[in-house]
Amino acid sequence: MTDRRIKLRTGRDVHLVELHQSRTYAGLLEGFPHRDLNEEIIRIAVQAAARHVHCLGTVHLIQPVELPVELPPSAREHYRGRAERVRLPGTICTGVLDSYSPARDAEQDASSLVIVWLQEEFALPIDKTALDAIQSLDWNELASDWSW
Secondary structure, eight states, X not given: OOOEEEEOTTSOEEEEEEEEEEETTTTOOSSOOOHHHHHHHHHHHHHXXXXXXXXXXXXXXXXXXXXXXXXXXXXXXXXXXXXOOEEOOSEEEEEEEEESSOSSOTTXXXXXXXXXXXXXXXXXXXXXXXXXXXXXXXXXXXXXXXOO
16 A cells, blocks of 8 residues: 555644554344444454554544444344444554654654544545544654654
């Protein structure tokens, strides 16, 4: 993938240098998504991102919005009285962003941040809601500095 520049609201340019994606419910064989399952999926996605890019510091989650699940008539009675059926957007995205200047330590050369977000379709492009959230990040607070 080629480097993709994103301008933050602060004016800082960051570059999407890695992007990993998977379908949110790839392992769901039966039933319907619900809040507990969604929380577990998000927890696992953040843990996987942290293992994959352990040298870059913490992982920042852009909190996804859950959407209602419309149950088919044949399932409504079966799920009546159970936990509310809600779903996450269909694709989990993990991106590594680099800035070619440090976030806090002027002795360092650059900074990076790992972000997990969810959107309906595979990126690119990055979903407008997620892109707005990325552009609003407090880079100086969240990113990790490093040297070449």
